[in-house]
Amino acid sequence: MPKVDINDSKGLYETPGSGLYRNGVEISSTASELDSLYLCADILDISSAANDCFVPCPVDGTLVAAYATNSGGTPGATATFTIQVGGTGTSTLVFASGDVSGTVKSDTTLDMSVTAGQSISLDNDGGASGARRLNVVFVVEHTT
Numbered sequence: 001m002p003k004v005d006i007n008d009s010k011g012l013y014e015t016p017g018s019g020l021y022r023n024g025v026e027i028s029s030t031a032s033e034l035d036s037l038y039l040c041a042d043i044l045d046i047s048s049a050a051n052d053c054f055v056p057c058p059v060d061g062t063l064v065a066a067y068a069t070n071s072g073g074t075p076g077a078t079a080t081f082t083i084q085v086g087g088t089g090t091s092t093l094v095f096a097s098g099d100v101s102g103t104v105k106s107d108t109t110l111d112m113s114v115t116a117g118q119s120i121s122l123d124n125d126g127g128a129s130g131a132r133r134l135n136v137v138f139v140v141e142h143t144t
Contacts, residue, residue, distance in 0.1 A: 035142040037061065039120065041093075043134040046070070046079050056120050056142055057076030061079030063112040063120060065139040068093050069104045083111045083138075084121045095128070114140060 003017035005024060020027045041053035057063075066083050075095050083091045091113075093105040114120060120138050 003083040010132065019113065027048055027108070035061075035124065037139060037140045037142055041136050041138075043122065043124055043136075044110070045131045045134070046075060046128040047126060047131050049124055051126070052121055052124050053134075053136060054121045055138060057114045057118055057120055058077055059114055059140065059142045060115050061113075061140040062137060062143045063110050063114050063143050065090055065106065065108040065110055066091070066093065066122070066136060067104060067106040067139075068095075069102060069132050069138040070095055070099060070123070070134050071100055071101045072132040073130060074098055075132055077127050079128040080125045081136075082123040082125075083112075084123055086118050087121075089121075093122075095134075097129075121126050 002014040003019050004014055005021040007023055011136045026109055036046045037059060039055045039057065043051050043053050046053050049058060065084055068081065077097050079095045082089045089106045093107060095103065095105060112137055122136050
């Protein structure tokens, strides 16, 4: 395979060697990086158990991680969020009363199968005593 460089000033050109480049910088990714899908959602007020978030997954795959961060100050009380696929979940993310804005909680040990069209959710127990926001990112590894 020749070295291919997509260059803004020269266009597409080939030289001896190998690899794919953009403006002289090599582009390299592993297959698993290219097969990861990042789904984002928000809960605008974590003080009510009625406020959960649901994200439809567009591909078949495996939910491998979830990351969440709070904003708007400390939750005021412990708030627990259950990660679920299709209404079933066993993993939780817990924000303590003293967790300041920007605190990140995560579970990177998930291994939950998900099918295209199935819902991934974060179920809120409503434990927070203040109207705080939560942002969540679900990481799904696409299966082919």
